[in-house]
Amino acid sequence: MYEPQGVLPILANRNLSAAAKDSPRLLPRAPPRQASTVTVIPTTAPHASMSQPACPVCSLTDVLSHSDHWECATCGHEWPKEAVAEAARVVKDAHGNVLVDGDTVVLIKDLKLRGSSGVLKQGTKAKNIRIVDGDHEIDCRIDGSAMALKACFVKKA
Numbered sequence: 001m002y003e004p005q006g007v008l009p010i011l012a013n014r015n016l017s018a019a020a021k022d023s024p025r026l027l028p029r030a031p032p033r034q035a036s037t038v039t040v041i042p043t044t045a046p047h048a049s050m051s052q053p054a055c056p057v058c059s060l061t062d063v064l065s066h067s068d069h070w071e072c073a074t075c076g077h078e079w080p081k082e083a084v085a086e087a088a089r090v091v092k093d094a095h096g097n098v099l100v101d102g103d104t105v106v107l108i109k110d111l112k113l114r115g116s117s118g119v120l121k122q123g124t125k126a127k128n129i130r131i132v133d134g135d136h137e138i139d140c141r142i143d144g145s146a147m148a149l150k151a152c153f154v155k156k157a
């Protein structure tokens with residue numbers, strides 16, 4: 001049986017393919033220009049773990065970290081790091097060495113004992129010191145007696 005309608009789909013297909021041929025093609029576009037002159041600067045600073053404080057004067061955070069103080073790159077204000085790190089009390093001996101619990105220190109001068117005529121001689125050692133709050137920062141025992149010393153009169157042994 002002749003089926004005239006059977007032709008139509010083929011024509012239709014041709015038309016479709018012709019239409020597809022003539023349909024706008026996506027031209028390969030030139031890739032976006034790479035900005036090859038721009039250098040990517042890593043934002044991770046070497047000391048990223050150390051929190052960068054804000055300047056107490058101008059409140060900007062472009063702050064330079066020095067060994068013992070911060071310096072604001074914007075206004076030039078400098079302030080000690082100890083003031084920022086309030087968590088740990090830093091006690092330093094006469095030479096600026098940080099003293100910690102368990103250190104051994106040596107008196108750098110004769111010290112009069114308060115409330116007695118005794119004198120602690122220069123060179124006296126105090127072992128296993130304890131850093132405490134207050135005006136005399138070092139708790140220790142010397143010759144079996146409990147003593148409170150000022151850190152500025154000792155040096156780390």
Ligand SMILES: [Zn+2]
Pocket residue numbers: 055056057058059060072073074075076077
């Ligand atoms: Zn500043």
